[in-house]
Amino acid sequence: MDQIKRRDAGIAYIADKEVMEQQKRARKLTQELNTVDRSDFEKIEKIVKELLGKSEGAFINPPFYCDYGFNIEVGKNFYANYNCTILDVGKVTIGDNCMFAPNVAIYTAGHPIHPDSRNSMYEYGIPVSIGDNCWLGGNTIVCPGVKIGNNVVIGAGSVVTKDISDWSIAAGNPCRVIRTITEEDRKYYYKKNEFDEDAWKDLTARGFGGLE
Known part of the structure; x- marks a missing residue:
């Protein structure tokens, strides 16, 4: 099994030459996005549509960074504010009408804890999913494997390490449910x-x- 197949199977893999070759498209498109005239909204929307695996009415305020782009699937009316980073080694699925405040980061990628295992160059990607009608506050970090439900608000500065249930307001490091939205x-x-x-x-x- 080659490293791309290992990565896509969700098991430990090494980012070899073939893996890095796949990242070239996203790097070119994000460079174009991040240097475009910021008042040219039509151009921004066009680049975003080309970059993402699936989108409808998505808008991202540059700068924006990702590994592949084709591993990011967003629903209708997605909006990400400045300086969003999505490490989409694993699949990232985002529902309809979701909004990200500035500096939101979604990490599907990670490395082993033990230094010898980590220095072996093996890494991993575990999918992240976010439901419909979610708002992630500024500087929120979502860690590998997390599932955020529908109609959720995540408070600014949160580090989301575990799943968050529907209709929740959650915040903190680590992020915890504070109360239910009523x-x-x-x-x-x-x-x-x-x-x-x-x-x-x-x-x-x-x-x-x-x-x-």
């Missing part, structure tokens, strides 16, 4: 600041006001 949260835009009457009428008219 219907009561719908009327607030920041902590205890409620939407004003005009904003509430607008979002309700557009179908975001619940059953009222």
Whole structure:
């Protein structure tokens, strides 16, 4: 079994010449993305669409970094703010309507703990999945193998080492669930600041006001 097949099978592999050859496409595209005119939104969207394995309406504010691109699958309306890094050695699956604040990092890649094993050049990639309608706060780090459910908010500066269940607010290092998101949260835009009457009428008219 060659190293690419080992990597894709999720077992220990060595990033040999053939593996690194696969990274050239992503490096060229991310270089293009990171040097494009930042006001040329159409060009940015075009590069992002070419880079990612699957996307629909995705927008990434450069700079952005990844290993392959084809191992990143995002749903509809994905948005990543500045300086996002996704090490997509393993598959990264992101659902619809997800937002990343600046400096979010997703790591599927890792190295053995023991120095002899690590110095052997073997490494690994374990998939990460993020559900629909998730918001990851600034400087969040998601570690290999993590599964984040639907409708989750991760607080800024979190290090997510374990799975997070649906409808959760979670934060910390290591990241832990703080509480469940409820219907009561719908009327607030920041902590205890409620939407004003005009904003509430607008979002309700557009179908975001619940059953009222």
